Amino acid sequence: MRILTWNINSVRLRIDLLMRLIDETDPDVICLQETKVVDDAFPAKPLAERGYAHSVISGQKSYNGVAILSRLPLTATGVKDWCGRSDCRHVFATAAGVEVHCLYIPAGGDEPDPAINDKFAHKLQFLDEMTGWWPTARSAKQPMVLAGDLNIAPLEHDVWSHTQLLGVVSHTPIEVEKLAALRRTLGWIDTARRFVPSEEKLYSWWSYRARDWQASNRGRRLDHIWVTPPLEDSLRACSILRAVRGWEPKPSDHVPVILELAR
Amino acid sequence: MRILTWNINSVRLRIDLLMRLIDETDPDVICLQETKVVDDAFPAKPLAERGYAHSVISGQKSYNGVAILSRLPLTATGVKDWCGRSDCRHVFATAAGVEVHCLYIPAGGDEPDPAINDKFAHKLQFLDEMTGWWPTARSAKQPMVLAGDLNIAPLEHDVWSHTQLLGVVSHTPIEVEKLAALRRTLGWIDTARRFVPSEEKLYSWWSYRARDWQASNRGRRLDHIWVTPPLEDSLRACSILRAVRGWEPKPSDHVPVILELAR
DNA sequence: GGGGTCTCAG
């Protein structure tokens, strides 16, 4: 079973790149973030024709938007709100006995101070709420996958310069600690790091603002696939598809991450 | 001597198409309209490097904008305002003894009633002012060229349906009559019609709104090159480059018109 | 730097 996640930054603009990605990676389940489109305008038809007939879609105009597409039947589908907002950041569904959660955690704005910056406060509250929710709503014994753009690079080598990014939203100690707390709720496993040692640089996002993303290589690992302990023995591979950052025309600033499970 | 005119609808967006047009038509003088760019941001450098080192440029942010580029030296250059506005619709210059005027007449909005529609009133006033100006400022004995987007299709076969467009701005009787009055001032010659009989359909513009401009072919001849009587015997050809409407990527809705003079 | 939206204009 292959599960792919991608912050696609407009599914309408990049539907052709998504088709190419499907051709090249053959996933069973696809999690998308930043689809930026209302459900009625989501390009569900070409995806269904390509074999992904099952879906949970939750999008709003212009901002955010998440979706799960699957060629396996989906059961127990749902959309979850956080922080009292219906801002389309979380959908879930069960495929072949695995509950898949597709998440888009708020980016958090520029200023890493919740007292001045409402967006950062929102991000922290989002993390706190989720951390409280998992143990009450789910069990660590369920086989589950949490995939998406978490907008936090937790490890030193998940950013191009740990020291230079300590004060930059996405790598501040408070966010990193809250993400760790979230991970501890059900003993979630950070799958990418099961296959790449934590001493090695690993990124899933490169800013559009760099003149040459490849040359400067100032990346961050913001996109993650986590699994609960029952899936630990099924882990076969987790790959960050770096090359997609250069796909023409108009690549997303995020690249896809794909998980392979032996089931 | 070859003089080309084109409503380029953003010179920054279509600089590559302009270079291709230069390669294919080898003009001496180029008149552009709807450049949509302030003079500082006009792509003068690539054009100078391509051989068009002489220019008169008058552009504003976002709207309008005209320019004359030339590989022949330009003298007596000027920018002219109309209707008390500095809206960058008229530049002129003399090249090899021919005074070239590059014009962008206001489109005139949707409603063909000057009492309700200020844009239509502006268009009519623009035509009236010019009609008064030419005989006082210039002589019919001077060799002159007037080229540009006049936003009026004067003849029955300058539109896809004379009867359906009688009430549509660009082909209403009042505009057509005012354009005729302008033409009479110095006995201007409508050069395209010296080479294509007036019974034949001839267009220089096709709306972006048609699903397939070529299939529906609902065009209008809005772009013109006129000359004064001293140049009558020098006329060698006037061609409307229809194929440019299909140039990829992102064609302009107007196509270029090119005049060849035996001098 | 580049998505999205809206408005103005053609």
Added chain:
DNA sequence: CTGAGACCCC
């Protein structure tokens, strides 16, 4: 439909 620009967000 398609420019430009203003604004929001990443």
